[in-house]
Each structure stands twice: as C-alpha cells, then as structure tokens.
Amino acid sequence: MGNTAVWTFFLISILRVCRVHTLLPIPIIILEDQVRPNALTEVSCVLPSIECRSFEVELKIITTEKLENCISHKGDYANVTCTVNVTSEMNGMEFSCEAHFRTKSKPQKMKIQTEPEFTDCPDKLIWTEGQENSFNCKALGHPSPTVTCEMNNTIYKNEEKFIVMKNMSGEYTCRATNFDTITKPVTVSVEYEPRILSIVVKPSMLVMEGANVTMTCEADAVPPPIYSWHPQTPHVTFHHDNRTLQIKEVTSAHEGFYICIAQNKHGIKTEQQRIIVETELIEKEKDPALSVQGKNRGENIKVTFSNLVALLISLNLFYYLW
Ligand SMILES: *[C@@H]1O[C@H](CO)[C@@H](O)[C@H](O)[C@H]1NC(C)=O
Ligand SMILES: *[C@@H]1O[C@H](CO)[C@@H](O)[C@H](O)[C@H]1NC(C)=O
Ligand SMILES: *[C@@H]1O[C@H](CO)[C@@H](O)[C@H](O)[C@H]1NC(C)=O
Numbered sequence: 001m002g003n004t005a006v007w008t009f010f011l012i013s014i015l016r017v018c019r020v021h022t023l024l025p026i027p028i029i030i031l032e033d034q035v036r037p038n039a040l041t042e043v044s045c046v047l048p049s050i051e052c053r054s055f056e057v058e059l060k061i062i063t064t065e066k067l068e069n070c071i072s073h074k075g076d077y078a079n080v081t082c083t084v085n086v087t088s089e090m091n092g093m094e095f096s097c098e099a100h101f102r103t104k105s106k107p108q109k110m111k112i113q114t115e116p117e118f119t120d121c122p123d124k125l126i127w128t129e130g131q132e133n134s135f136n137c138k139a140l141g142h143p144s145p146t147v148t149c150e151m152n153n154t155i156y157k158n159e160e161k162f163i164v165m166k167n168m169s170g171e172y173t174c175r176a177t178n179f180d181t182i183t184k185p186v187t188v189s190v191e192y193e194p195r196i197l198s199i200v201v202k203p204s205m206l207v208m209e210g211a212n213v214t215m216t217c218e219a220d221a222v223p224p225p226i227y228s229w230h231p232q233t234p235h236v237t238f239h240h241d242n243r244t245l246q247i248k249e250v251t252s253a254h255e256g257f258y259i260c261i262a263q264n265k266h267g268i269k270t271e272q273q274r275i276i277v278e279t280e281l282i283e284k285e286k287d288p289a290l291s292v293q294g295k296n297r298g299e300n301i302k303v304t305f306s307n308l309v310a311l312l313i314s315l316n317l318f319y320y321l322w
C-alpha cells in the first residue's frame with residue numbers, strides 16, 4: 001500500500017512538471033547565410049529549452065537531399081547538425097525539422113531454439129573398478145540440453161560422479177534433451193584386477209607316483225590375466241597360455257605347493273594348490289592331510305614349503321599370498 005502511494009505521488013509529480021511539455025516546443029531550423037555551390041554547408045535544428053529532462057527528444061532534419069555527418073546534442077537546447085554537399089540546383093531547397101519524444105524499452109534478446117547435438121561423446125569408455133568416474137558427453141543446443149546415460153533403468157546424470165562397479169559394463173543409451181531428444185549408444189567396459197576362481201586338479205591332489213597330473217587355474221579379470229606357475233619343477237609343461245600345468249610321471253620330488261599367479265595391469269593375485277604323491281609303500285588313507293604326517297614325508301613338505309616361501313619373498317609375492 002505504502003509503495004503504491006509513493007509511486008502515485010511520483011508519477012503525478014512528473015506529470016505536473018512535464019505537463020507543459022506534453023506538446024513539444026516547435027524546433028527551429030538554422031541554415032547558413034552564404035551558401036556557395038561545390039562546398040559543404042551546415043544545417044542545424046535546435047529545440048527551445050525543455051526543462052523536463054525525464055524525456056529524451058529525437059530531432060530529425062527532413063529534406064530531399066542526402067544529409068551527412070549528423071551530430072546530435074542532448075539536454076537543454078537539444079540540437080542536431082548535419083552537412084550537405086551543395087550544388088547550384090539546390091537553390092530553393094526546403095529543410096524542416098521534426099521533434100519526437102523518445103522512449104525506449106529494456107532490451108530483450110531473441111531466443112532461437114536449436115535441437116541438441118552431441119559434440120563430444122565417445123562411443124567406447126573404459127573404466128576401472130573401484131575408481132571414481134562419470135559420463136562426460138558434451139551436447140550443444142538452445143536451450144542448453146541436459147544429458148543422461150542409462151542402462152537397464154539405471155540413469156546416470158552427465159558428470160555425476162560414482163564409484164565404478166563391475167556390473168556397470170554394458171551398452172548404455174545417452175540422451176541429450178531440450179525441446180527435442182537425441183540418443184546415442186555408448187559402450188562401457190569395466191576393467192578389474194584378477195580374482196582366482198579355482199584351481200582344478202586332475203585326477204586329484206592325491207596322485208600315484210608315475211601318474212600324470214594337471215592343474216588348471218581359472219581367474220576372472222579384465223583385461224584377461226596372464227598366468228604363470230611357481231615353482232617350475234622338472235618334467236613340468238604348461239598349456240592353454242600357462243593356465244594349465246602338467247606334470248608327467250610324478251615323483252615324490254613333485255610333492256608340495258604350486259602357486260598359480262594371475263596378473264593384469266590392475267593387479268596380481270595368487271592361489272596355492274597342494275600335490276601329495278602316493279608312493280606304493282604307503283597305503284591310501286582316508287584323510288590326505290593325515291597321510292603327509294606319516295614317515296619322513298612331513299620333512300619333505302616342510303623343505304618344499306620353506307623353499308617356496310623363500311621363492312615368494314624373492315618374487316615379492318609373499319604379500320599377496322598371505
Ligand atoms: C547544440 O548543443 C550543444 C550542447 O548543448 C551546444 O553547445 C551547442 O551550442 C548547440 N548548437 C546549436 C547550433 O545550438
Ligand atoms: C560530399 O563531399 C565530400 C567531400 O567534400 C565527399 O567526401 C562526399 O562523398 C560527398 N558526398 C556526396 C553524397 O556526394
Ligand atoms: C540388462 O538387462 C538385460 C535384460 O533385461 C540383461 O540381459 C542384461 O544382463 C542387463 N545388463 C546388466 C549389466 O545388468
């Protein structure tokens with residue numbers, strides 16, 4: 001209420017001061033006295049004083065010939081002065097002047113709508129499990145499009161950070177949306193360090209002397225792991241890119257622990273597998289763990305095992321094993 005009263009008073013005050021000038025004073029044209037052909041002459045238009053400075057006044061000289069270099073001055077005795085290239089044919093030419101109130105709106109910008117367009121959105125992304133990442137698809141358009149990428153109803157906002165999980169691998173659909181929507185497929189591969197799933201021993205970890213035995217190591221990793229085995233005793237061969245270790249004609253010297261090592265650029269994992277060799281002297285017992293304690297074989301294993309520990313330390317693998 002207070003505001004309205006103030007504004008009303010303010011408007012009335014302006015109208016009262018400017019009331020006299022709602023009709024502008026008549027502008028006056030001023031020409032030079034002595035005008036010669038093939039020369040320049042100045043033409044001016046002056047508006048007699050208006051005390052009300054709240055309104056801007058525009059002055060315009062009207063004539064049939066071309067006016068040049070017009071210079072305006074605002075304020076009291078507002079005026080405009082132009083020059084004319086004089087020719088002898090211009091004798092009797094008329095000049096007059098118009099005065100207009102000038103008001104101006106606040107500027108408004110034109111908004112042009114353009115469809116979204118991906119400018120930088122790679123087809124393939126490679127992430128690493130456990131690390132922070134996000135989609136970073138750039139799209140242009142007016143209004144500025146919002147970008148999301150989704151797979152199986154899980155939606156990620158562009159540039160939204162998250163910790164990468166294995167199950168984030170797959171085909172995503174990225175969308176850029178303003179008044180229109182466009183999509184593009186993006187393939188995400190999540191890489192991770194190896195995890196050893198199993199070591200399969202055939203025929204079994206309990207082998208008869210002279211038999212053949214194979215151990216196959218299975219690890220899950222992206223990119224696929226490189227396999228190796230320790231120790232590499234005599235008569236040992238490797239197959240399937242080192243995944244399988246084969247011992248032909250097992251002797252008691254082969255008894256002990258074998259370590260599968262699976263490695264990729266994100267890490268290294270090890271898993272051990274024991275082999276127990278049955279000589280003909282020993283009866284097969286139900287519990288293989290107990291059978292090792294018998295005779296002098298415990299020592300054998302100990303020696304083999306401490307060799308193994310030494311080997312691991314030398315290979316810096318001790319940490320991974322324990
Ligand atoms: C035009 O206006 C300016 C500034 O008010 C003044 O200095 C100048 O004398 C005026 N020119 C004429 C021709 O009235
Ligand atoms: C008026 O004369 C000036 C030089 O005196 C010249 O630069 C200009 O181009 C002329 N303008 C016209 C419209 O002839
Ligand atoms: C997404 O869903 C499809 C079927 O609905 C399924 O086959 C696929 O494994 C799912 N992908 C992921 C990464 O969950």
Ligand SMILES: *[C@@H]1O[C@H](CO)[C@@H](O)[C@H](O)[C@H]1NC(C)=O
Pocket residue numbers: 151152154165167168
């Ligand atoms: C991935 O697994 C987590 C739980 O482990 C689950 O919350 C998330 O929705 C899964 N993401 C996808 C894309 O399947």
Ligand SMILES: *[C@@H]1O[C@H](CO)[C@@H](O)[C@H](O)[C@H]1NC(C)=O
Pocket residue numbers: 210211212248249
């Ligand atoms: C062990 O493998 C060798 C060579 O592959 C083969 O000649 C031999 O018969 C195998 N021994 C047994 C017990 O299967």
Ligand SMILES: *[C@@H]1O[C@H](CO)[C@@H](O)[C@H](O)[C@H]1NC(C)=O
Pocket residue numbers: 226227228229238241242
């Ligand atoms: C197999 O392992 C040996 C060492 O144990 C290594 O020199 C060789 O490059 C490996 N081969 C493959 C195909 O990984």
